[in-house]
Amino acid sequence: MSEKLMISRMGASVPDTIWVQGRDLCTELLGKIGFAEMTWLELTGELPSKAQTTLLEAMLLTLVEHGATPMAIATRLTYMGAPEALQGAVAAGLLGMGTTFAGTAEGAARMLYAGLKDAPADADISALAKAIVDRELDAKRPIFGIGHNLHKPIDPRTPVLFAIAEQQGYRGRYVALIEAVAAAAEARTGKSMPVNATGALGALCCELGLDWRLCRGLAVIGRSVGLVGHIAEELRNPIAKQIWMRTEEEIARSIAIADAKQEQDA
Amino acid sequence: MSEKLMISRMGASVPDTIWVQGRDLCTELLGKIGFAEMTWLELTGELPSKAQTTLLEAMLLTLVEHGATPMAIATRLTYMGAPEALQGAVAAGLLGMGTTFAGTAEGAARMLYAGLKDAPADADISALAKAIVDRELDAKRPIFGIGHNLHKPIDPRTPVLFAIAEQQGYRGRYVALIEAVAAAAEARTGKSMPVNATGALGALCCELGLDWRLCRGLAVIGRSVGLVGHIAEELRNPIAKQIWMRTEEEIARSIAIADAKQEQDA
Amino acid sequence: MSEKLMISRMGASVPDTIWVQGRDLCTELLGKIGFAEMTWLELTGELPSKAQTTLLEAMLLTLVEHGATPMAIATRLTYMGAPEALQGAVAAGLLGMGTTFAGTAEGAARMLYAGLKDAPADADISALAKAIVDRELDAKRPIFGIGHNLHKPIDPRTPVLFAIAEQQGYRGRYVALIEAVAAAAEARTGKSMPVNATGALGALCCELGLDWRLCRGLAVIGRSVGLVGHIAEELRNPIAKQIWMRTEEEIARSIAIADAKQEQDA
């Protein structure tokens, strides 16, 4: 048998209580802390300050609901096919929270951590930002957390999130760096490239000291609420079958048009 | 094209804001409500009262963390195999939140709703409970939400959850019914069969007026927090490979013992 | 430590080979058996006869592809969101293979096994079938495996599957029973209710002696091929974003119509 110890201190059940992160669920947590505090406790092993809770709540709220996203559609279609297993429908939706949608906050946090890793306290943030922008654009890579297709000229969530961070004493160097990155990108490209919500979330993950790989975890937690919400609406007013039928109809229509065109061209 | 309207009012994005349940995310929700309130808003389309929030938070907290559950193990093993996709690791764990673990709260809520559906305000709860118990036990079916293998003589979460419900004005007929069901089951079987946490959660779903099919959704939401927590710990101190290796070793050891025994018997 | 042995004989890796079901992958299986034979070997621990292979292949083929199903749509949308994790996109699609789509073959197999469990060799199949139909319709339950919304008057797959079964010597009592169930249902309802493909698959699972709970497993195996196929087409010609955009547009259009109508009515 392997000799290495296999240690996890997340929690344990004993006959007269449940231990969670070294705390008694029944006497120390239930009725004493809120859901966002519990989230912080799970992520870090420590209870959060009021400021950390407030900021984390705003971040989680931002991630819950965006209407008929690909994730919400996948959840509804899956629930129609497997109503016996709500957990599978939520899982199907969460599986779309990958690099396209959740990866940018993660990428922004990683970039910001790396950018300030060895920087002295009095580092020139603008110069650091310019170096990042030049490196990424020279390599023809997109800069995470900057610009948005729909939300123009600014992403309305960013100033609100940063204002909450400021009130709570968490508007620090990472926020400054992403703002400087946005400014440097605008200066170089001549285009409007404000910090978007995923950039703001990535910067705030850094301010809170969370591992950049957990940015995607926050997205998953927030979106799980939204996807259960979509199932709740689907129970009241189902639309999954219509989404399916219209997709089939549209494909049939498109094929007919394409085939007619091809015949005509021939 | 189908003519039936395809309506969903969960949310929508426009250039200058994001609408969630008919509310402006940036001006009405961020920094104004907490994560549990957002959960209620998503489930029902309405903002909760303070009492509803407090009760929902206690319910969600109960579902977050139970240590090295099958779900947590599945999440850790999956994260080891696919670290590029945290969302898949959480999804793998959520997929185990089925009838065995989450189905009992759901079953209890369904039973309680059905039990009081046509009951007058002054119905004899004890008689209703006895009828339920007799029907289920006569059919040799288990009664959802009663008894526990580990938590004896009582499940310590139940009195805490019911006390919070009482403080918030939500200890009503559904709680009374599940307590009467437990008493009737004990009277008939002569065994200790107290209301367990899933029974308590099922009853409180009913008190809050939530669809019984959403009980499993609350479990999924709560557990998504716990599973991201397990990934956070796995990042700090990985144990997935050891779980795998020990399982392989134990299977090899078991086969060797079984084969040696068979040879000996031959 | 638990003392119970933990035995699995599916396979094991050693330095110079891989054992699969007690056979040497490299010298006994690779290049010696086909993919369907491997499937049978995994399900049963034994290599199949030629007849079993032929029948299983026809069954699996039936399950692979049905165009733009809810499962295929979920897979494509998920792949768009998380292209880093093809496995997650396939998983999202498979999660829709539940009671609505795959549950009927399973239900048919369960019904047929139960129907012939204690029946003597010379049992009156028609009488057994009539009893099943009366029991289900009296209880207002649907009969699994009978009737089809689209494929009328018959499901074209059924006669082909049964003909292959007959050629291979596997058209036995379970096929006879489901055909008798269909006849009895038509006699009682006066409507055309032929055996559909899921009914045929359920009956053939029984003829092959497979556990009825594995019917859904065959559906999952077959559909995994189809869903990877949809990703292959999505790589050549992506449509996921259009499915998403059109769904959003249609919801916005529907809300506008509904709101205008409501205003008009007010």
Added chain:
Amino acid sequence: MSEKLMISRMGASVPDTIWVQGRDLCTELLGKIGFAEMTWLELTGELPSKAQTTLLEAMLLTLVEHGATPMAIATRLTYMGAPEALQGAVAAGLLGMGTTFAGTAEGAARMLYAGLKDAPADADISALAKAIVDRELDAKRPIFGIGHNLHKPIDPRTPVLFAIAEQQGYRGRYVALIEAVAAAAEARTGKSMPVNATGALGALCCELGLDWRLCRGLAVIGRSVGLVGHIAEELRNPIAKQIWMRTEEEIARSIAIADAKQEQDA
């Protein structure tokens, strides 16, 4: 409404048949082609030659079963938690087929395609291989498809797969390149670094002309068979609960040892 056509030609159902890739399922496919041929048809839209089928079958077989892998354990634990949804248990296992386990074949195929993309027919394969090895090792990156922890000195699957490819006329430049990469890596490091099974699979994907992103799809297809196989064995002889219990016991034991040691040290 968007004007872009939304075309998918995978399949469609009409009352009297099912079309799959432009072929009539009932008259052209059922009983006419095998499961591996159907897989090829789904991936490419064309029926395979006998040689392509034989090679694809060997590749798929290699991916089906490796005993109590993390994927198989996740599937079994999930099935215990949610026996109502076999599809979820298979999905949970498939979610672990990520970069750690399936990513190497993909990475190898990508590397081989890139390596020969602009190479003339008479390119010096050894020189190309040396350049690849130098580039990867200079950047301290691992080389995909080379070396194995367990299978030493060679991976026994590799010569069998390459022999089948040779018999079928598919041992071409990509196989030559990966063999040359292995030789160059051995020459530079002085260590034994033979082509492993994932390297062989990656090379054969290239020989067959499949998109490198579909390598992972083949792994998912093959493994779905293996995971349903594990559920079949779990139905006959369940071990999931023991895996869970032993993991919990081992964690409790490890914590006790660690805490005792810490106390002793204090």
